[in-house]
Amino acid sequence: MSKKLTKNRKKILEKISSKNKKYSLKEAISIIKEIKFVNFDASVDISVHLGIDVRSPNQMVRGTVLLPYGTGKNICVLALVPEEKELEVQKAGADFVGLKYIEKIKSGWTNVDIIVATPSVMNQLGNIGKILGPKGLMPNPQMGTVSINPEISVKEIKSGKIRFKADRYGIVHASIGRISFLHDYLLINIEEFMKIIIRNKPSASKGSYIKSIYLSSTMSCGIPLDLKSFVNK
Template sequence: MKKISKRLKQAKELLIKKVYSIDESLELIKQTATAKFIESVEAHVCLNIDPKYANQQLRTSLILPKGNGKTSRLAVLISEDKIKEEYKNQVEIIGSMDLIEKITQGEINFDILISSPEMMPKLAKLGRILGPKGLMPSPKSGTVTDNIELTIEEFKKGKIEYKADKMGIVHLIFGKTNFSISDLKENLLSVYKSLEQNKPSGVKGKYFNNFYICNSMGPSIEINLSDLKDL
């Protein structure tokens, strides 16, 4: 049996209820952030979906109004004749067939891969490499686009991708523990609204099962779903 650290045990003792309001839960996020580094603030949302069915899959993106506090390394895959000098100044990696060759060899030095549509057929063979890492570009997540400049700008501003895993759970980071409570709240509500707006067409009945938040090293805190729906 895994031993619980003294720090985590003390953090769990602060949780005296099963569910909390948004404001209460964010206060607890601050109180339980006792690690020696600035922790990420995560949302883990259990949805009433079965992703094995095409009409119950969820993969999309949203722009967090306050960003998520993480600097993502962007890579752009585009045909050689469309590479612009300004793109090189905005992203960490840009390339065409040379970038595909690097990925083939296992050089994946980026967190997000943006691709123009004409490069996707050439990238298809790398699905077995990029897919498991969640790095395969997709129109649904906004990473397959003709408007490279706007897409780069959006991801720099705090655009994030998310999808439901095979159990129907969405995991994402929506801030850092050094964010103000008001900034965390604004981001959290954006997450909830995005999930609501992108509800898969095949969902019948209840959509949200549970909505939890936590910091990187702290306990899970369940948010009262009615509190979210009322805002």
């Protein structure tokens, strides 16, 4: 972390301390790039507070989005597939391949970010559900991680496909790039993410669906976004 703030950073921090100020997406991205506080390529994150009743199953918001410019992070993928599919998923970029990893998971190994599986092997995962479930690693058809074409799923994940799910407070958190990304790359990634969030509005949700949106980077404060950047498009 920087030990000393420059005059420009101080001015920016003072500017965004205003409680009522909301920023356009373009302004927020510029500010995020100005107030970098770490010496590594920080993650750029978005938090969207939704007007949903999280206690109602038919108002759960979850899904996937393929970010046009990826996340800037190498996602580690395990593909649990039959032997005849192993070569295909390896070529698609899977880091670990094969049903032999089921036994390894039973021993406590979960050093992956996402697990992809075919429908034919799902009945073999019952014994490890209690291990994978709490870590958010259990393959799920709704999230695109259970597929008859696992090689396509792996390729999409490696290309920047991310999963999202509203937490118990109705907030969706996601990493949508890196501080080193070009301004327009971040802009396009965020616009694509928000398009999918808006498209996933539950029919049972009443009133304002998008309550607030904040943009931040690693160890930075959140920049409140003007909702008009999205909801009026």
